[in-house]
Amino acid sequence: MSKTLLVISGGSEAIPGIQRAKAMGCRVVVSDQNPQAPGFAHADDQLIASTYDVAETLAAASHYHHTIGAIDGVICLATDVPLTVASVAQALGLPGLSIDTAQRAADKLLMKQCFVAQGIATPWFSEVESAQHLAELVAEQGSDLVIKPVDSRGARGVLQLSAVADLNWAFQQAESFSPSGRVMVEQFQHGPQISTESILLKGQAITPGFIDRNYEYLHTFAPHIIENGGQQPSILNDKQRRQVSNLAEQAAAAMGISSGIAKGDMVLTPDGPKVIEMAARLSGGWMSSDQIPAATGVDIVGAAIKLALGEPLTLDDYQATQYRGVAIRYFFPPQGRLHSIHNAEEAAAQEGVYRLGFFASPGDQLAEVTNHTQRAGYVITLGDNCAEAVAKAQQVVDSVQFEVE
Numbered sequence: 318m319s320k321t322l323l324v325i326s327g328g329s330e331a332i333p334g335i336q337r338a339k340a341m342g343c344r345v346v347v348s349d350q351n352p353q354a355p356g357f358a359h360a361d362d363q364l365i366a367s368t369y370d371v372a373e374t375l376a377a378a379s380h381y382h383h384t385i386g387a388i389d390g391v392i393c394l395a396t397d398v399p400l401t402v403a404s405v406a407q408a409l410g411l412p413g414l415s416i417d418t419a420q421r422a423a424d425k426l427l428m429k430q431c432f433v434a435q436g437i438a439t440p441w442f443s444e445v446e447s448a449q450h451l452a453e454l455v456a457e458q459g460s461d462l463v464i465k466p467v468d469s470r471g472a473r474g475v476l477q478l479s480a481v482a483d484l485n486w487a488f489q490q491a492e493s494f495s496p497s498g499r500v501m502v503e504q505f506q507h508g509p510q511i512s513t514e515s516i517l518l519k520g521q522a523i524t525p526g527f528i529d530r531n532y533e534y535l536h537t538f539a540p541h542i543i544e545n546g547g548q549q550p551s552i553l554n555d556k557q558r559r560q561v562s563n564l565a566e567q568a569a570a571a572m573g574i575s576s577g578i579a580k581g582d583m584v585l586t587p588d589g590p591k592v593i594e595m596a597a598r599l600s601g602g603w604m605s606s607d608q609i610p611a612a613t614g615v616d617i618v619g620a621a622i623k624l625a626l627g628e629p630l631t632l633d634d635y636q637a638t639q640y641r642g643v644a645i646r647y648f649f650p651p652q653g654r655l656h657s658i659h660n661a662e663e664a665a666a667q668e669g670v671y672r673l674g675f676f677a678s679p680g681d682q683l684a685e686v687t688n689h690t691q692r693a694g695y696v697i698t699l700g701d702n703c704a705e706a707v708a709k710a711q712q713v714v715d716s717v718q719f720e721v722e
């Protein structure tokens with residue numbers, strides 16, 4: 318195969334996917350706004366265009382396609398830009414999601430409206446017009462609600478209203494993270510949270526990604542909702558897993574994803590599974606590139622690349638061949654100026670430590686963690702089972718020391 322794949326985003330988490338496409342024999346063109354994007358070093362060619370700027374990426378991709386070399390497929394890696402991907406795919410006649418589907422994936426209100434219209438189990442929700450409107454909704458519904466921007470990510474501006482004293486502040490927070498200035502609330506869902514990652518083939522979902530999310534710090538970080546990693550295999554029983562996977566398949570169908578990747582934020586509530594949101598792309602955070610393949614043997618990034626190029630998948634592309642324990646945990650050092658990090662190299666060299674990295678470096682000012690982009694670093698560990706992987710991750714988190722002034 319000597320096809321050209323356009324990868325949207327050249328961030329560091331895109332690198333394993335860029336390398337995977339290269340190993341599959343593709344010519345890889347990477348687009349990113351940042352001329353220093355680390356992914357460019359692994360690409361055959363580069364386009365400078367903001368991943369979020371549909372028109373800019375479209376213009377750069379069209380120009381490349383018509384004057385330099387034909388593009389055969391387009392995908393985003395470790396970035397949430399379904400509309401950019403779908404617009405390029407449509408303009409260049411490549412496989413991909415419809416613009417309608419991409420719009421639903423990029424707008425939580427459109428997504429939820431589509432879920433409700435098609436009978437998909439999702440929490441009660443409402444758009445919020447103003448802080449005054451929020452107060453009215455809380456008076457009607459009670460405060461067991463989550464407020465969030467309609468179109469952001471990384472848990473930015475996502476707040477548990479039960480832990481908020483000032484509703485004006487909560488509204489402003491959520492609004493400040495919405496590019497379109499729109500805010501919504503939904504009922505908080507109680508129960509185990511699961512990340513699913515499914516491969517859709519002609520409307521049928523195979524779900525190799527099934528990860529229990531860790532929310533041990535829900536109270537510590539309240540009203541912010543901060544995830545401290547996840548682990549697999551899931552502790553859910555077969556029946557529960559089937560219920561959650563079936564809901565993921567139905568939610569993907571409702572959104573119009575019949576071929577491609579769908580990543581779900583799911584909660585197994587006492588009333589059965591509910592979907593919080595569904596992204597029409599591969600996961601970031603080393604989940605699709607590292608955690609899922611390490612746990613199950615499924616090369617979900619490779620499968621997504623094939624789908625983006627319009628190639629057929631075989632059983633080998635999506636069938637799990639193993640069930641190993643894999644865990645990820647994050648580092649949460651105290652606030653202040655980061656002076657140094659100790660024991661990281663020793664920890665990274667230990668058996669069972671798969672990947673360890675930091676988002677903060679010495680000299681950085683560590684602020685209060687209010688969304689997922691502010692976590693200081695992570696460790697991914699392996700074990701014969703889930704408990705072993707989790708214990709190893711915990712041990713690494715305890716052993717790495719952050720000197721903060």
Ligand SMILES: Nc1ncnc2c1ncn2[C@@H]1O[C@H](COP(=O)(O)OP(=O)(O)O)[C@@H](O)[C@H]1O
Pocket residue numbers: 440463465469470471472473475503504505506507510542582584593594
């Ligand atoms: N209604 C809800 N009930 C329980 N948890 C929620 C709810 N809404 C959001 N969360 C938690 O907050 C996280 C971030 O919210 P989400 O809507 O997925 O926004 P983002 O696009 O930033 O990921 C979710 O993954 C989930 O863990």
Ligand SMILES: [Mg+2]
Pocket residue numbers: 582594
């Ligand atoms: Mg989410």
